[in-house]
Amino acid sequence: MSVKRKQIKQTSRHLELSDAGTGTQDLSTSGGHIAVRQRVLVVCFMMISAQNYGDKMKEYHYTGPVEHKFSPYAFNGGTVLAVAGDDFAIVASDTRLSEGYSIHSRDSPKCYKLTDTTVLGCSGFHGDCLTLTKIIEARLKMYKHSNNKTMTSGAIAAMLSTILYGRRFFPYYVYNIIGGLDEEGRGAVYSFDPVGSYQRDSYKAGGSASAMLQPLLDNQIGFKNMEKVEQLPLSLEKAVQLVKDVFISAAERDVYTGDALKLCIVTKEGIREEIMPLRKD
Amino acid sequence: MTRRTCRVAPPNAVASALVVVKRITSSVPRTISNMALSSLLEPPVPGFNFENSARNFVLETSSDEGKIKAPKPMKTGTTIAGVVYKDGVVLGADTRATSEEVVADKKCAKIHYIAPNIYCCGAGTAADTEKTTDMLSSNLTIFSMNSGRNPRVIMAVNILQDMLFRYRGQIGAHLILGGVDCTGSHLYTVGPYGSMDKVPYLAMGSGNLAALGILEDRFKANMNLDEAKALVSDAVHAGIMSDLGSGNNIDLCVITKEGVDYIRPHKKSPYNLKGQAKYKYKPGTTPVLTQTVTHLELELVHETVQMMETAGSS
Numbered sequence: 003m004s005v006k007r008k009q010i011k012q013t014s015r016h017l018e019l020s021d022a023g024t025g026t027q028d029l030s031t032s033g034g035h036i037a038v039r040q041r042v043l044v045v046c047f048m049m050i051s052a053q054n055y056g057d058k059m060k061e062y063h064y065t066g067p068v069e070h071k072f073s074p075y076a077f078n079g080g081t082v083l084a085v086a087g088d089d090f091a092i093v094a095s096d097t098r099l100s101e102g103y104s105i106h107s108r109d110s111p112k113c114y115k116l117t118d119t120t121v122l123g124c125s126g127f128h129g130d131c132l133t134l135t136k137i138i139e140a141r142l143k144m145y146k147h148s149n150n151k152t153m154t155s156g157a158i159a160a161m162l163s164t165i166l167y168g169r170r171f172f173p174y175y176v177y178n179i180i181g182g183l184d185e186e187g188r189g190a191v192y193s194f195d196p197v198g199s200y201q202r203d204s205y206k207a208g209g210s211a212s213a214m215l216q217p218l219l220d221n222q223i224g225f226k227n228m229e230k231v232e233q234l235p236l237s238l239e240k241a242v243q244l245v246k247d248v249f250i251s252a253a254e255r256d257v258y259t260g261d262a263l264k265l266c267i268v269t270k271e272g273i274r275e276e277i278m279p280l281r282k283d
Numbered sequence: 284m285t286r287r288t289c290r291v292a293p294p295n296a297v298a299s300a301l302v303v304v305k306r307i308t309s310s311v312p313r314t315i316s317n318m319a320l321s322s323l324l325e326p327p328v329p330g331f332n333f334e335n336s337a338r339n340f341v342l343e344t345s346s347d348e349g350k351i352k353a354p355k356p357m358k359t360g361t362t363i364a365g366v367v368y369k370d371g372v373v374l375g376a377d378t379r380a381t382s383e384e385v386v387a388d389k390k391c392a393k394i395h396y397i398a399p400n401i402y403c404c405g406a407g408t409a410a411d412t413e414k415t416t417d418m419l420s421s422n423l424t425i426f427s428m429n430s431g432r433n434p435r436v437i438m439a440v441n442i443l444q445d446m447l448f449r450y451r452g453q454i455g456a457h458l459i460l461g462g463v464d465c466t467g468s469h470l471y472t473v474g475p476y477g478s479m480d481k482v483p484y485l486a487m488g489s490g491n492l493a494a495l496g497i498l499e500d501r502f503k504a505n506m507n508l509d510e511a512k513a514l515v516s517d518a519v520h521a522g523i524m525s526d527l528g529s530g531n532n533i534d535l536c537v538i539t540k541e542g543v544d545y546i547r548p549h550k551k552s553p554y555n556l557k558g559q560a561k562y563k564y565k566p567g568t569t570p571v572l573t574q575t576v577t578h579l580e581l582e583l584v585h586e587t588v589q590m591m592e593t594a595g596s597s
Contacts, residue, residue, distance in 0.1 A: 247558030
């Protein structure tokens with residue numbers, strides 16, 4: 003280190019002489035002199051450190067064969083939400099299909115009716131959503147023909163988990179949420195990850211705006227982070243209003259959510275659909 | 284892409300480099316403060332300053348424990364448009380700033396003041412457009428004070444080109460400059476690499492293709508003010524509807540020889556859906572764990588009473 007310091011001092015002295023000699027200089031103040039010396043110090047220091055990173059510098063300016071990657075996935079946006087009550091379940095999704103900064107469609111809902119008591123919401127890569135729903139519908143028919151009864155929500159959830167894990171090493175890029183009524187008529191929500199891990203919840207949000215919706219649901223439905231609040235059971239009207247409000251807020255701040263909201267309300271009477279417009283910009 | 288294990292562990296190298304810096308600077312403490320002031324008054328160093336690029340590269344590609352991701356700057360993801368009409372220039376912009384997929388600012392002001400007769404719309408990285416236009420505005424103010432003249436649009440373009448070319452595109456500022464000076468009304472675009480183009484109508488930003496469609500269809504030379512405002516507003520509106528990075532309100536800026544009309548907002552977003560239910564929390568919902576009350580000792584120093592003149596008294 004001391005050897006290098008000497009070198010630095012010598013170079014700076016050299017500069018001093020040359021500056022005095024020329025007379026015409028834009029760094030005329032003594033402050034400027036010191037500025038020059040500091041700059042030389044900095045340059046020498048950078049050369050020292052650059053030697054350490056010499057290998058990395060070569061990698062930085064890589065000139066050779068370049069590998070271009072083709073990605074089999076795309077992200078088409080969209081948000082899904084499911085809420086379970088005592089005798090109902092709601093599955094809601096926005097209807098915007100996007101890619102990058104463009105919009106493919108303003109009317110592409112992400113809720114798929116599977117049986118009279120079960121609705122599946124899937125968001126993520128639209129190609130995989132379509133294929134997955136086709137496979138599930140085929141499997142439902144097969145079960146109906148061989149067992150002479152429709153699949154229950156719990157059975158559909160277990161089957162979906164197996165289907166997703168079957169593609170463990172080239173997954174379906176889909177975030178699934180199943181909402182429906184279980185055998186006893188109570189609301190059930192099952193949430194999945196792309197490779198088939200699932201659990202039964204009472205409410206869950208998935209898709210691009212899930213991180214914005216989930217905390218609000220935790221607070222309003224799960225009564226989390228609140229004290230001395232009357233924990234009333236969730237009524238259908240309150241749940242529908244909450245879902246609508248929550249999607250309005252999500253559309254304000256998430257660019258992939260918007261256009262319209264489609265709600266599928268599952269009760270023992272059947273499945274009722276409702277559509278509400280959201281921001282289009 | 285194959286990765287080679289590096290021989291020198293970068294975090295250690297960086298740490299030792301930082302230690303070296305400390306030793307050098309501690310020996311000259313006083314001169315640093317003098318040097319700092321004089322370096323502000325120095326003209327900018329010619330050439331490119333990439334002191335940190337090697338260090339940044341090493342930090343980002345080092346082993347997983349030492350890996351430091353560079354923070355992502357906020358982009359505006361914009362639609363901006365400009366049109367030259369009979370008496371001057373009309374500039375338009377949307378008001379949404381996005382940070383990747385989240386809307387960071389719904390009321391961002393993208394039309395920046397440069398000089399009393401020159402305004403600039405900025406797309407790209409938000410910080411870059413703000414600082415570049417601020418710097419340009421300061422430089423032109425100094426010029427006005429020195430020469431006693433209004434700056435010309437071409438001067439603004441030249442200063443911007445010099446600065447953006449010097450930084451080789453690292454400053455992500457895509458700008459539309461419009462203004463009216465003694466030589467007429469002008470509309471220029473300056474790109475992040477330092478390119479420049481002088482055109483009668485223009486759109487930039489992520490929504491520029493949609494806006495350009497409207498402009499190409501309906502632009503004609505020497506329009507009157509209402510037509511020009513409607514055209515720019517519709518162009519920005521097309522960008523807002525087709526592009527996910529643009530949205531919310533539309534701002535307009537009309538620049539003529541007589542003066543500037545900054546219309547903010549020209550058109551408010553028609554989507555103001557509000558939630559129906561009230562989400563209010565009673566006091567006590569968040570538990571109070573401890574409470575400390577500190578009395579302030581105050582002394583009454585002086586008291587005056589001043590009668591107000593009300594309507595009752597005459």
